[in-house]
Amino acid sequence: MGEENRVAIIENDNAGILRDTAVSHIGFRVPDVPASEAFYANVLGLVRQEELPDGGVRLGWGTGHHVVDLLPGESRLDHFGFEVRDAGGVAGIRYRLKTAGFQVTDLDPGFVDFAAEPVEAISAVSPDGVPVHFHSAVWRQGETAADTGRRPVKFQHTTIGTDDVQRQVDFFANAVGFRVTDQLSDGRFCWLRSNKDHHTLAIVNVGKSGVLDHYSYDLAEWEDFKSWCDRLTELGVTVQWGPGRHGPGNNLFVFFDDPAGNHIELSAEMEKFYDDQVEYVARKWHPVPESVNLWGGQLPHWRKTSEGHRGVAEAGR
Ligand SMILES: [Fe+2]
Incomplete structure (x- = not known):
């Protein structure tokens, strides 16, 4: 392959600090909330855990933290989130994002359901304009007990x-x-x-x-x-x-x-x-x-x- 096609992605010393962080949830704007909710219930087994203002719904598997928010509107990605289990992880992300010049806001801890301990939760807007949530550990009981055929x-x-x-x-x-x-x-x-x-x-x-x-x-x-x-x-x-x-x-x-x-x-x-x-x-x-x-x-x-x-x-x- 010619060198002209090679592009090195550049990382700094912060890359790799996180060792115990996973995706947590994702939120979509969808034109037909009931149709999307029915799909997620029938196909993926996700059930309504909470009603959101303005006709939105919050879905999960009935135990543990929610997985999907369906919010009314034209189809688009609304936000996505990560669960940070690294010790001091959310505070570290907050510090590094601020140091790099990104805006960080506190996220209402009520957003984080099924937390075992007091929750630290922040939101930052990615350079592409999408809110990204980071929160501390939550309960995820029930996940490993899934009937994975369904x-x-x-x-x-x-x-x-x-x-x-x-x-x-x-x-x-x-x-x-x-x-x-x-x-x-x-x-x-x-x-x-x-x-x-x-x-x-x-x-x-x-x-x-x-x-x-x-x-x-x-x-x-x-x-x-x-x-x-x-x-x-x-x-x-x-x-x-x-x-x-x-x-x-x-x-x-x-x-x-x-x-x-x-x-x-x-x-x-x-x-x-x-x-x-x-x-x-x-x-x-x-x-x-x-x-x-x-x-x-x-x-x-x-x-x-x-x-x-x-x-x-x-x-x-
Ligand atoms: Fe993939």
Whole structure:
């Protein structure tokens, strides 16, 4: 591959500070709240945990912290959040974001349900204009007891679409403390970790800022994918991409859409990273379809970033 296609994503000393932080929740504006709520109940087993002002609803699995907020409005990503279990983690993020010049506000602790201890919760606006929440530990009982043929184990990662990957890395790695695990060698897609999972957050250049590319739930094992694909079909939900296996993360995947057009991934077997035992170097994957889909390189219809440009990438190989 020619050097002209290689872009190094730049990290500073803050990258990798977080070791025990995971996605917590995500909020969408949707045109038809009842239709989306019915979908999340029927397909993903998420039930209403709370009614929100102005006709919104807060969904979870009935135990533990909520997972999805559905808020009325034109379809868009409203906010997303992380649960920070690192000791002193929220205070550290607050300090580093402020030092880097980002605005941080306190989040109403009432927002954080099912907390075991007093909650510290903050919100900061990402450089793409999307509020990002960080809160301390909450209860997540019930997640590992899921019937994974019918209900995902947990919410696992968020992939943000942007028009400037480095600007997002400056926020999430160089201030908040995530670390780049892998990238496409042209710098248009990167995967970041904040615990032992290969990624809890990914950033992809989709040519516009502040949008959701997709978000993902964990399944337990490959056997579950068969149950899910059959059940999605019975429910009239079209499988949009996969099943397949990603190169970055080595995880199994299948994708479908919610009624508002959000791309939902089900995933299993995510590669684990042990930063306390080994030093890793971020890998640079060729920006070809086979990198994000090891089993054949098919891409979803919505993917228009660099890994779709097979001709350009292969010419430089
Ligand atoms: Fe994903």
